[in-house]
Amino acid sequence: MPHVLLIEDDMSVRDGMELVLRRHGHEVDAVATGEDGLQLLSRPRGGGIEIAVVDLMLPGIDGFEVCRRIRGRGQLPIIMLTSRGDDLDVVSGLEAGADDYVVKPITGRVLEARIRAALRRAGPVTQTDSDDFAGLVVDRAGLTVTKHGTPVPLPPTELRLLLELSASPGRVFSREQLLDLVWEHDFLGDSRLVDAAVGRLRAKLEDVPAKPRYIQTVRGFGYRFGPL
């Protein structure tokens, strides 16, 4: 069963979420601070943790910093939990590397759906070839990306986004299509997720992120991979 790390400082919320997650069959490590959460992750093989749900407002190091440190050490999917839907918080969280965000209060069902979607992204992809795009090699079997021979580590959401985009070079995807394909939101999504993920991908793949070659913006429509 998926192993969830829950970082939430409020005891009632933490207990409620732990209860819901356990009922959905997850193994849960619930901690109150970012420091404790990072310590759990530093166990061998991350202590078997498969996904992190992180509150943004934390005593000590805050949720943004926790996101950044988790990203710094691995590909663990992160869902950020914000008590405020403020645009600034959401954008900052996404830029810090979160894959998704949920605004409190949230029902157990929605949280569960989001966790499952994030985990699916991290799971195996059913394509089995490898493409070379002018030095950028996307290995669909091994789920690795290398640029001029150098591995580019990508968290699951970004990898999934790259796989979807590069599967049909030149095709324009709207933000809504990408939300549906990558985030599997069957409800009205938030295009900020797409924009933030594209931004992070560009920072890692492009030579000049301000003048992207691989992931191009089609004004008024969305994004496309290439043409190179």
Added chain:
Amino acid sequence: MKPAGKTAPGTDAQTAPKTAGDGGRARRRLPRVDGLRGRLLVTVVVVALISAVTATALAYRESREAVLKRAQNAAVDDFRSRVEQLVPELDVPTDPRSMARFASKVSSGMRGSLVVVQYRDFTVGSDPSADRTRITPELRVAVRAHTQVSLQRVLYAGKPWLVLGAPVGLGSPSGPGASAHSSGVEIFAVVSLAEEERDTAELVRSVQGGLVPVLLLAAVLALLAARTVLRPVRRLARATRRLATGELSIRVEEKGHDELAELAHTFNETAGTLEHTVGELREQEALARRFVADVSHELRTPLAAMTMVSSVLEEDADQLTPDTAHAARTVSAETAKLARLVDDLIEISRFDARAVSLTVHELDLAEAIRATLAARGWTDQVEADLHPGIRARLDRRRLDVIVANLVGNALRHGAPPVTVTVRAADGWLTLSVADHGPGLPPEAARHVFDRFYKADRARARSEGSGLGMAIALENARLHGGTIEIEPQAPGTGAVFTLRLPLRTDSAS
């Protein structure tokens, strides 16, 4: 000349103390006749003109009279002495020849004036060709009636003349006027007053010459005076305008101790009071808003825990006793409602704090609205007349909020079918949501965008938070658009129309 000379400086004395600074700016702009400046200018110039003309007229009359009197007296003296001197040479009764001699002798002593001597039917002049009509019948009557020298001023050929006349007395060496009885000889002299007239005319001309500079000076002084009055007035007007636009810290300079300074002082006091009061009100309002925002945020955490736990309760309701199951479902439903209310409160307090911004993307309207309807499971209940191919730059999330609130409202309070119509024209998109319910009573139409307004008091605890329409309107305004209620047509329900510019700037 004297009174005229006095009047012009008099005008100076009135205006001079008020003039300060140069008239450079005053000359740059043409004074408007209906403005304060124009009125002042016209008044001062007219006053100066009237004073100058009156003074000139008085001075002219006096001096002309004095000059003529002197000339007249001189002529009378001359005439009398000349006649006295020559009378002994005249024998009476006389003949025309001696009369002519007499006349020319008198004339030669009087700067060549025309002298006419009359005796019975004879009339002889020093200049036989001269016209004698200048000697009027009235004068002749006067000469016959008086022994004194009679005189009359006449105009002849446009020139002024002095006509003198006297009877020549007999047996008396003292000449005309002194004789005991008349000799029957009458002597007349016509003297030109042209030179005197020229002198007085010269006076008028010199006054006329001086009038133009005086009027110009008056005009300049009036402009200067107007400027000193108008400058503070204009400054006050400018300050008032800025005060009206909300610049409450504006103050004007209080210079001097005149009425204008007093006005400026009053203005400053008013602005100060206003600033203070508005500042207090804003502070209170900000506190109230912060309170709402803080309370809402504080509610979020317990609500998050309650939502989580109540969803567990609801899931297990089937396995509970009926009463407990009912309790569990009620708690769950009420928690969800509370959560939505808190969400809306936070949203509206964000609008109040102006902490909102737009994230605009180009999007297909038909697609976006279909997604909104689909996400809420309304596709079957709502008839969508969506013109294909309308693209707009909007904040998708906020558009979703607006459409969801309008359609939700129509579904809740109106009656099916609910129709959503989207059209675009002239850079604006128009989205109408119409239902077939009873429509809105006028009272409700007025307040439907008010916070927590519920049209039906009996259903006050309905599904909505009571903030939905207010939030929808705020979102529309954020885009530079509006939401209006169409005037109700018979047989239709309420129609809400959203109007948004097709292109919205990213800035909030």
